Amino acid sequence: MSLQLVRTLLKHSVELGGFGKVLDKINIVSAGEGQLTAEMKVEEEHTNYMGTLHGGLSATIIDNLSSYALVTYKPNQNRGSSIDLKISYLNSAKVGDEIVITANTVKAGKTLAFLEAKITEKTSGKVIATATHIKFVKD
Amino acid sequence: MSLQLVRTLLKHSVELGGFGKVLDKINIVSAGEGQLTAEMKVEEEHTNYMGTLHGGLSATIIDNLSSYALVTYKPNQNRGSSIDLKISYLNSAKVGDEIVITANTVKAGKTLAFLEAKITEKTSGKVIATATHIKFVKD
Amino acid sequence: MSLQLVRTLLKHSVELGGFGKVLDKINIVSAGEGQLTAEMKVEEEHTNYMGTLHGGLSATIIDNLSSYALVTYKPNQNRGSSIDLKISYLNSAKVGDEIVITANTVKAGKTLAFLEAKITEKTSGKVIATATHIKFVKD
Amino acid sequence: MSLQLVRTLLKHSVELGGFGKVLDKINIVSAGEGQLTAEMKVEEEHTNYMGTLHGGLSATIIDNLSSYALVTYKPNQNRGSSIDLKISYLNSAKVGDEIVITANTVKAGKTLAFLEAKITEKTSGKVIATATHIKFVKD
Numbered sequence: 354m355s356l357q358l359v360r361t362l363l364k365h366s367v368e369l370g371g372f373g374k375v376l377d378k379i380n381i382v383s384a385g386e387g388q389l390t391a392e393m394k395v396e397e398e399h400t401n402y403m404g405t406l407h408g409g410l411s412a413t414i415i416d417n418l419s420s421y422a423l424v425t426y427k428p429n430q431n432r433g434s435s436i437d438l439k440i441s442y443l444n445s446a447k448v449g450d451e452i453v454i455t456a457n458t459v460k461a462g463k464t465l466a467f468l469e470a471k472i473t474e475k476t477s478g479k480v481i482a483t484a485t486h487i488k489f490v491k492d
Numbered sequence: 493m494s495l496q497l498v499r500t501l502l503k504h505s506v507e508l509g510g511f512g513k514v515l516d517k518i519n520i521v522s523a524g525e526g527q528l529t530a531e532m533k534v535e536e537e538h539t540n541y542m543g544t545l546h547g548g549l550s551a552t553i554i555d556n557l558s559s560y561a562l563v564t565y566k567p568n569q570n571r572g573s574s575i576d577l578k579i580s581y582l583n584s585a586k587v588g589d590e591i592v593i594t595a596n597t598v599k600a601g602k603t604l605a606f607l608e609a610k611i612t613e614k615t616s617g618k619v620i621a622t623a624t625h626i627k628f629v630k631d
Numbered sequence: 632m633s634l635q636l637v638r639t640l641l642k643h644s645v646e647l648g649g650f651g652k653v654l655d656k657i658n659i660v661s662a663g664e665g666q667l668t669a670e671m672k673v674e675e676e677h678t679n680y681m682g683t684l685h686g687g688l689s690a691t692i693i694d695n696l697s698s699y700a701l702v703t704y705k706p707n708q709n710r711g712s713s714i715d716l717k718i719s720y721l722n723s724a725k726v727g728d729e730i731v732i733t734a735n736t737v738k739a740g741k742t743l744a745f746l747e748a749k750i751t752e753k754t755s756g757k758v759i760a761t762a763t764h765i766k767f768v769k770d
Numbered sequence: 771m772s773l774q775l776v777r778t779l780l781k782h783s784v785e786l787g788g789f790g791k792v793l794d795k796i797n798i799v800s801a802g803e804g805q806l807t808a809e810m811k812v813e814e815e816h817t818n819y820m821g822t823l824h825g826g827l828s829a830t831i832i833d834n835l836s837s838y839a840l841v842t843y844k845p846n847q848n849r850g851s852s853i854d855l856k857i858s859y860l861n862s863a864k865v866g867d868e869i870v871i872t873a874n875t876v877k878a879g880k881t882l883a884f885l886e887a888k889i890t891e892k893t894s895g896k897v898i899a900t901a902t903h904i905k906f907v908k909d
Binding site (some may be wrong): 371402432434439 | 504505508509510511512513514536537538539540541542543547548549551552553555556558571573574575576577578579580581584
């Protein structure tokens, strides 16, 4: 149920004509109860001038996917709007690498939601990036 | 001199076939001595599902532009690689808004560089986002 | 007027019997319209095991002083409660150094306030730390 | 072994005459392989003007304890110096609450270490704060 909802949200983002189109290679694997797992193969279109996953794309992926995780936290939970996004870059991912994105709702209160996310390389398990995301969720 | 260098770096990023292509509407206004100013008109392709500037694109713009500011800090300063990027979202920018991006080198040491950046709406002067960016610059 | 208010708030924090007593050597120099400047001489009681200003004390100073800056933003502005505090440590300050703390209100909206702060060494002008502070200010 | 090492480091910090004395009520419960767990009962001396755990003390606790976790990561791992510390405040802790602090080494490379920490209230399991800490560990 949540998985279908998140896949619909992602599809909508990709097809809307906005910046979400850069997420078209993302595959949502599981979603529910405030958590989400997704995967993507790094391609040339995702890279920076060094040929590795662009930090700005990592930020975009985390911005959207942690918001989707939040939506599955409880029925009718809204997506809110971002207050703060912070990403640490621990290792690089290169073309051909399969990355796994996990997102988790740490707290979803009446006005604020605190989310965390991580990108790892699937084969080696190396952590590519860790992130925190704060959203304003007031109705 | 620095202005030309940064414009060349941006052009290269846009044309390389990587994620930098999303920066193709950015116009570098000035650059030098660790600082940079640029502008961009928000278009539909830059927006999230609410029709405002996507936080992931803001992150991408700041990631690249603060790195260009760093390059102008001193001759032969390298661009380094990102350790940490943090963005606060204060206000939204909608389609048609002209945004101004400023970036500044707070410190560029032997192994670490500390940068800050800001996005404002040109007409109203409203702050859209503030950011800090830490890079590893070891040769 | 604002200067007197902030000095009273600081005095109250120091004398309350809580953790604010660690701020007893802070001298507020100016305050008003969302901004504040203060000074402190680094003494042994302020240091970590390396004999330099403890990062936790820097965090404490910034937490309180940026909150005082917020209070001066407009009449009856409340101090709110912290959502997020982030500090970058650029250089160290040693015993005997005179540090200058500046804090600034970037935005104070209906429910959220965004603050920034900086610690510099007075004589050299070297940046010791930069910080951002987000507060929840809902009445 | 690691537990004894960390307890010695903490004792040293408390008795050194510096700011570490504010950590004198911390009890290290376990430590090893880059991880650490500690506990503390919140007392009046730890509070802010609202009578809850002071955000600056939370920062100080996390600064030191995540550094101790790092030291246990591998033999002869040095403590390094802080580059960046970020804390999100999710809930408050009041006098009498027992807090549990956990810290974890996410990556310890040749020059940089990435740590994470969390403070929870022991009885309810409520998350009080989450934090990330980046250190420079070059020999």
